[in-house]
Amino acid sequence: MNLPDFEAWAIFATAARLGSFTAVARELALSKPTVSKAITRLETELGTVLFHRTSRKISLSSAGKALLPFAQSIARDGEMAMEAARETTQLLRGRVRLAAPLSFGLSHLAPVLADFMCEFPEITIDVQLSDARVDLVDEGFDLAIRIAELSDSSLRAIPIRKMQGYFIASPDYLARHGHPMEPSELAARDCFLYSNEASPELWHLNGPDGQQLTVRPQCRFQSNNGDIMLPALIAGRGIGYLPDFLCQQAIDSGALKTILPGWRFGELGLNLVMPPSPQRPARVNALIKFLKHGLS
Structure with a gap:
C-alpha cells in the first residue's frame, strides 16, 4: 500500500x-x-x-x-x-485569515490586531473587511467576527459580549415629525434600511413585553454598511436602527436621540465564528484568545 x-x-x-x-x-x-x-x-x-x-x-x-x-x-x-513541534508561543508562525464587518473592523478590531502583531511577530494576518457574510470553509477563512443573532449552523461560535441596538433619529427630525410611539408608525416615516439582511424591506421586531411585530418601513436610504448612515441620520433625514458601537457617541453627545425604547431586532451579540472542525492551528487559537480579551 x-x-x-x-x-x-x-x-x-x-x-x-x-x-x-x-x-x-x-x-x-x-x-x-x-x-x-x-x-x-x-x-x-x-x-x-x-x-x-x-x-x-x-x-x-x-x-x-x-x-x-x-x-x-x-x-x-x-x-x-x-x-x-514548536516549543514556545514566540515561535508561532504562519497566516491567519480573518473576516470582519467593515465599520467594526476599522474602529475596534484594527487596534487589537496591531497589539497582536507586536506580541506574535511571526504570525501574519490576512483580514478581509466586508459586511457581507462569507462562507468560512469555501473561502478558506480561519475565523470570522459576526455581529448578529447567530442562527443554528455547523459552525463553532464563541460569544464575546452582548451589544445593544437602538432606534435613533436626530432632535431636528423628531421636532419636525414627532416621536413615534409604536413601531407601526415607521411605515409612514423616512427609514434607513440595512440591505445585508435577508429581507431588509421587513423589520421583524421584538417588544419589551415579549411582543413580536413585523413592520414594512418606508425606505429613504438603504446601504450594506451602517457607518454611512450616520451623517444623514444626524442631519435629520430619517430614522435608523444601529448597534451601539456605531451610534453611542452620537447619542451621548445629543446629536441623536433614542426612540421606541425596548423594541429591537432580536439579540445582538459580538461573536467569533470558526469552521466546524474542533482542531485549529495554534496560531489561530492564539488570535482567538487575544480577541476574546481585547474585544470584550
Whole structure:
C-alpha cells in the first residue's frame, strides 16, 4: 500500500482556495510546473479530474468539490503537527485569515490586531473587511467576527459580549415629525434600511413585553454598511436602527436621540465564528484568545 501523497493533497486544497496555479506557486514558494504536476499526479492516482482548466482560470469539478473537505483536513492537520513541534508561543508562525464587518473592523478590531502583531511577530494576518457574510470553509477563512443573532449552523461560535441596538433619529427630525410611539408608525416615516439582511424591506421586531411585530418601513436610504448612515441620520433625514458601537457617541453627545425604547431586532451579540472542525492551528487559537480579551 502506497502512502497518500500529502503534498499533492495540500496543494489541491490551496489551489481550490486561490483558484489559480500561479497564485498557489507564489504562496507556497513553488514553481508553477511543480504545482501543476502535483495536481496531475493526484488526479492520476484518484482516477478522476479535480479541476476544469481554461487558459484563464481553474474551477473545481464535481469530484473536486466532494474531495475538497478531505484535502482541507489533511492540510490543516499538517499545519497543526508542525506547530505542535514548536516549543514556545514566540515561535508561532504562519497566516491567519480573518473576516470582519467593515465599520467594526476599522474602529475596534484594527487596534487589537496591531497589539497582536507586536506580541506574535511571526504570525501574519490576512483580514478581509466586508459586511457581507462569507462562507468560512469555501473561502478558506480561519475565523470570522459576526455581529448578529447567530442562527443554528455547523459552525463553532464563541460569544464575546452582548451589544445593544437602538432606534435613533436626530432632535431636528423628531421636532419636525414627532416621536413615534409604536413601531407601526415607521411605515409612514423616512427609514434607513440595512440591505445585508435577508429581507431588509421587513423589520421583524421584538417588544419589551415579549411582543413580536413585523413592520414594512418606508425606505429613504438603504446601504450594506451602517457607518454611512450616520451623517444623514444626524442631519435629520430619517430614522435608523444601529448597534451601539456605531451610534453611542452620537447619542451621548445629543446629536441623536433614542426612540421606541425596548423594541429591537432580536439579540445582538459580538461573536467569533470558526469552521466546524474542533482542531485549529495554534496560531489561530492564539488570535482567538487575544480577541476574546481585547474585544470584550
